[in-house]
Amino acid sequence: MKEKLLSRIKYPQDLRKLSLDQLPILAQELRNFVINIVATKEGHLGASLGVIELTIALHYIFDTPNDLLVWDVGHQAYPHKILTGRKDLFHTNRQLHGISGFPKRSESEYDTFGVGHSSTSISAVLGMAIASKLKGNITKQHIAVIGDASIASGMAFEGLNHAGVTDANMLVILNDNSIGIDPSVGALKEYLTKAKVGYKPKTDNIIEALNFSYFGPVDGHDLPGLLKTLENLKNKKGPKLLHIITTKGKGLKQAEENQVKYHAPGKFDAATGELVPKKDTQEPPKFQDVFGHTILELARKNKDIIGITPAMPTGSSLKYMMEEMPDRAFDVGIAEQHAVTLAAGMATQGLIPFCTIYSTFLQRAYDQLIHDVALQNLPVVFCIDRAGLVGADGATHHGVFDIAYTNCIPNMIVAAPLDEIELRNLLYTASLRLDNPISIRYPRGRGRILDWKKDMTEVPIGKAKCLLEMDSDIAILSTGTIGSNVSDTLDTLSAKVSHYHFCFIKPLDKELLKEILQKHKIIITVEDGVIKGGFGHSIISFVNENKLGNKIYTLGIPDNFIHHGTTEELQDICGISSSKIKETILRLL
Ligand SMILES: Cc1ncc(C[n+]2csc(CCOP(=O)(O)OP(=O)(O)O)c2C)c(N)n1
């Protein structure tokens, strides 16, 4: 289809010149534009297709960027980016030096708040609305667009609870498509389902009970209807919520029919919607699948094992256990804080909870980790997925802080397996019931071992191991799967360098460490987490405490935020790709 209208629009002011009856044509063009680019460049598809009409209506009716619009999570903001000055850059979405896959304040004045993690929009918009009022601006509009899964999070409720006792001029648009990445869960989801079919929506209205004016539910794909509703809401004062019903993946048959897969489908054929078939060769497993299959295997033998995920059953592969053992594996929704304390409660009763959380999202539950788990020394098993650099999702999603933020918590065991087999062995060890909480971190993506389903053995807590012993001044100490970059380097290097793998960052293997420090003058530490407070700093502390004179060079994530690109590109930028590790060694030799 040839573009008639989209090519004329650079900014919302161009959009506002169109007549009402041109807008549905524009919606079709915008939808095709998103599909065509995401088909080859990859990214979050389904959510963006679901808000095409809403995006057009919002920028048409409201005076953006003077009126402030915040997209919750921001994975649905592709049409917003295209209509706000970034159409010509959209083909660089999520690539190194390209535009971000999420709204970002430094990228555009239309991106009023940086997002990536969910459920922040209501608080952010309330803050903006209060600021406008204090500055004497009573006409400015403040709009949060939040999904049905994100509004069920504690933080969103905190925002609603506060907003309901203010006269803030704010509009929350609840984009209800009954699904997050996986189907939405919980009592609120059941309530919203009833509201959709008109079951006692007025008398039992939870939103009105929170002092919001409630409007809807309305069809979020009916563009003329949406325009009318928004125009009408513009003149209503105080906190208000518009409930719209949409279909995730709208307009692409496969995406509508398989919403979980098409949340972020990878490459697909733009014309047919078919996914690009995978190569026929056997691949090593994804680390998430090593976790997902292993926990199920362990749970079959040990009835005390429980699985918990906050809203990521597919991403974490806990779904395998959820399918077979629905009473012992829980998706609690976007509720990281609850997930951690729920696990703590279970641990007090002798259960062995495995709480699987992406590294970046566990940041949300830091106090729960300290106060509810570690302080009481409850043996919760944290399976920290997506640890390290995650690639295209960028700064909001890299799992680079968890070593530092768990390393400093008393009682925590902090572990980072080298490969799939060690991950399995650690999960097995944790299933034997430890005396402490443990974090086991592993990365996004695939390992390297095809034959990984070996019998499991217990891992001695706090023991490191030598992978390559050389008569050399230099030793590399690595932790976690980044150790394979070190091995790749050493495979291609004629110089002699020793290599040790520290599966445990805490407790450190002090005995072996002393031996290593006696044998080698120069130590290079390698980790895929932040250097400050990380593994390398633990080695430096040990050297200082023992008044040893070794020179320590720490490789890891530097003290700045790392943006998007492929994981390999970003590792290179941080100096932890195998070629950059090699450069460091050659410089020191
Ligand atoms: C704190 C946090 N936890 C988990 C995620 C992962 N995540 C991204 S989108 C999403 C689902 C959002 O669903 P919903 O709010 O209904 O929006 P939709 O995708 O349906 O538009 C989840 C769980 C996240 N971004 N932030």
Ligand SMILES: CC(=O)[C@@H](O)[C@H](O)COP(=O)(O)O
């Ligand atoms: C928007 C969001 O937070 C998720 O969709 C995230 O991008 C998933 O990451 P994975 O692709 O690593 O599961």
Ligand SMILES: [Mg+2]
């Ligand atoms: Mg949803």
